[in-house]
Structures are given as structure tokens and as C-alpha cells.
Amino acid sequence: MAATSMHALDALGNPVRRTILSTLRTSPLAVGELATRFPVSRPAISRHLRVLEEAGLVEHRAQGARSVYAVRVQGLASVRDFLDEFWDTALSQLEELARE
């Protein structure tokens, strides 16, 4: 889990990849469809998708001759992991607050 999430964070360090991810969140899209929405070349989109896929954040499936990309929900934290991290931060800030 730790290794994967580090990778996921690296993948999200790029603004184009973050926008791709948030676009795919709304609906799965083929590379060509994605390319029309971004001011970058189709090979560049493919490269970004490869990074996102290696990080476990998106997955693709063949649909005829096209590759359709979709967000891979398990690539991000489960509710439990999300809340676990929430309380780590929250409780350390609460301890700080009590020291004031």
C-alpha cells in the first residue's frame, strides 16, 4: 500500500495528469477523446495515461480498436484509509492545541 500510494502521489504531481484524472472521474474516455480536450499532443496524453496507469490510478480496456481509460477507484485510499489518515493529522493537531 505504501509503495503504491507514493507512486500515486508522484503521478499526481503533474497538473495535466491531475486534470486527466478529474476528467476521467466523470466518464471513461478513449485516448482520442481525451486528446481533443487538452492542449497537448495525443502521444503526450498517452504518456500521461501510462504514468497514471503504472501508479494504479487508471485502467484501460479495449473497446473495438480503441482503448478506453477509466479511473481505478482502488488506486486511491479506501474510506478506512482516508479516515485513518484524517485522525492521524487531526489528533496531532489537537495535541498541539491543548499545549497552548
Add this chain to the structure above:
Amino acid sequence: MIEKSAYLACPPARAFALFTERASEWWPEAVRHTSDPRSEIRMLADGRFWERASDGHEVELGRVIVWEPARLLVLDFYPGTDAQHPTEVVVRFAGENGGTRVVVRHGPKPESADLWVAGAPGFERAWKLVIPALEGIAEADHR
């Protein structure tokens, strides 16, 4: 089930007040629903549990189910899921060596049991929370 504890250098009554009245100060900035890092977050004895942005926009974060100052707080909790699939937070406050041991137990309710481990498929709100949080961390890493 998540179980976490913290030791607060103050008596239980003050620990309870810090937890409920000054949540805005300990609540992680990356997990604000209103996208306002200075939003106000309150838990109240009458059952309300909300976040309010500086522009007045208000979001219900859950409900206070049990309110026993200096002892116990039980919340229905929506962040991470939504109001239809609340999780449950039980916070106990106990005196320890002149300070307070705060123990948080956070787990699923029957409505959220499936979501607890499986991630958040189709949960727009969870995505809205998780992605900005990750982005914040990623940006800090790349600075």
C-alpha cells in the same frame, strides 16, 4: 475499525471543549468540504455538526448522537462517504496523569459497511475530498 488515541495536556472538560468548540483548529485543512481552509467547524449539544465557509456557505458534516461533556461524544460522520452512508465516531475522554487521554474509535455503520474497505466507487463527495488532499500532498512533495 480505526482506533487512535492522543494525550492532551489539559483536564477532560477542557479537552472536550477543544474537541467540539475549536474543531476548526484541529480539523485537517486538506479535508474541508467548503474548500475554505479557514472554514468554521462546530459540534453542538443540540445535535448539529457543521462546517461554515467565510462566505456563509454551510455543509452538514454529520450529527451529534451522544453529548456528555468531559466524558463521551458520539458522532454520525459524513466526510469520506455521505449523509446516506454515515460512519460512526466514538470519542472517549478520561483523566490521566493530570491531563486527558482521548480515544477515538471510528468504524462503519450498517449503511457504510460495504464502503468501508472497498474504496469509494461512485462517491463524488469522497472523490472531492480525496483528490484535493492527495494534490496538496503531491504539491508539497514537488516544491
